[in-house]
Each structure stands twice: as structure tokens, then as C-alpha cells.
Amino acid sequence: xxxxxxxxxxxxxxxxxxxxxxxxxxxxxxxxxxxxxxxxxxxxxxxxxxxxxxxxxxxxxxxxxxxxxxxxxxxxxxxxxxxxxxxxxxxxxxxxxxxxxxxxxxxxxxxxxxxxxxxxxxxxxxxxxxxxxxxxxxxxxxxxxxxxxxxxxxxxxxxxxxxxxxxxxxxxxxxxxxxxxxxxxxxxxxxx
Numbered sequence: 001x002x003x004x005x006x007x008x009x010x011x012x013x014x015x016x017x018x019x020x021x022x023x024x025x026x027x028x029x030x031x032x033x034x035x036x037x038x039x040x041x042x043x044x045x046x047x048x049x050x051x052x053x054x055x056x057x058x059x060x061x062x063x064x065x066x067x068x069x070x071x072x073x074x075x076x077x078x079x080x081x082x083x084x085x086x087x088x089x090x091x092x093x094x095x096x097x098x099x100x101x102x103x104x105x106x107x108x109x110x111x112x113x114x115x116x117x118x119x120x121x122x123x124x125x126x127x128x129x130x131x132x133x134x135x136x137x138x139x140x141x142x143x144x145x146x147x148x149x150x151x152x153x154x155x156x157x158x159x160x161x162x163x164x165x166x167x168x169x170x171x172x173x174x175x176x177x178x179x180x181x182x183x184x185x186x187x188x189x190x191x192x
């Protein structure tokens with residue numbers, strides 16, 4: 001690829017990501033009322049520029065779901081401490097990301113966040129193929145992490161429950177910190 005072609009590709013990727021992130025925010029804030037024109041304006045592109053990347057509203061919604069899935073992986077990986085060379089490293093990153101370490105995950109998983117907003121768009125669920133592939137990838141990552149499978153499942157879903165309760169009157173910041181520490185402690189397995 002020649003340098004000008006590479007620049008065009010990077011510009012296309014930047015524009016695409018900007019549109020996806022703008023769509024996430026617009027859907028969170030306005031739900032089904034968010035228009036393509038509003039999303040384009042938030043992204044700093046023309047409506048025709050948006051349509052160049054996402055030919056229909058349904059295509060954009062499907063891509064927002066895929067982007068959110070991908071971004072969740074990025075957020076968890078960003079919270080994995082590479083210096084922790086013992087079982088549970090990935091699970092600890094997951095706990096950190098899902099218990100307040102990731103602003104993105106806290107925002108999208110809140111009761112008024114992106115996941116709830118997607119339900120108002122008639123797109124509450126990603127495609128079955130995407131769900132199956134994503135579930136398989138998460139299961140493989142947790143299975144490879146070296147923790148007993150039942151323990152990893154309990155920790156994983158407890159962290160997801162905590163993020164859903166965050167910023168509600170049902171979970172104080174002190175309780176969140178306490179639960180996070182307990183979950184992190186559960187990731188430590190005795191070495192022989």
C-alpha cells in the first residue's frame with residue numbers, strides 16, 4: 001500500500017469510528033429519536049458522509065452493536081495487568097473494567113446507557129452469529145485463565161451485576177469498592 005492509500009484508509013477508519021462513537025452517544029441520549037443528521041453532526045461529518053459508511057439506519061445500528069462488543073474487549077484488555085504472571089490475570093482485568101475501572105463500560109451498561117437505548121431501537125440483541133462468536137470468545141478467554149471454571153463464572157457474572165447497579169441508590173461507592181476487592185481476592189488461587 002502506498003503512503004497516500006494508507007492515509008486514506010486511516011482517514012476512513014477514523015471517520016467510521018467517529019460516526020460509531022457519535023451514534024452510541026446519540027442513541028444513549030435520544031434513543032429512537034436520534035436522527036442520522038444528528039449523528040453526522042456529532043461525528044463532524046456530512047449526512048452523505050455517514051451514509052457512505054453506513055448505508056441504512058439498520059446497518060448503522062448493527063455496526064454500533066459490533067463496535068460496542070469490540071470496545072468491551074478493548075476495555076477489558078486495557079485493565080489486564082501484564083505484570084501479573086499468575087492464574088486469573090484476565091479475570092482480574094475483567095473485574096477491574098466492570099467495577100468502575102472503565103468509564104466506557106460504566107456508561108454503556110448503566111440503566112440509561114447504550115445497551116438500554118438499543119432496546120428502544122428494536123435492536124436489543126446483536127445478531128445470533130455475533131452473540132455466539134462473542135460468547136465463545138469470552139468463554140475461551142476465561143477457560144484459558146487458569147481459574148476453576150465455576151469460580152471464574154461466579155466472578156464474571158458478579159462483576160456484571162455490579163456494573164448494572166453502579167450509580168444507583170442500591171450500591172454505594174464504598175460497597176462497590178468492597179465487592180471489587182472481594183472479587184479480586186477470589187481470583188487468587190493457591191499455588192502448589
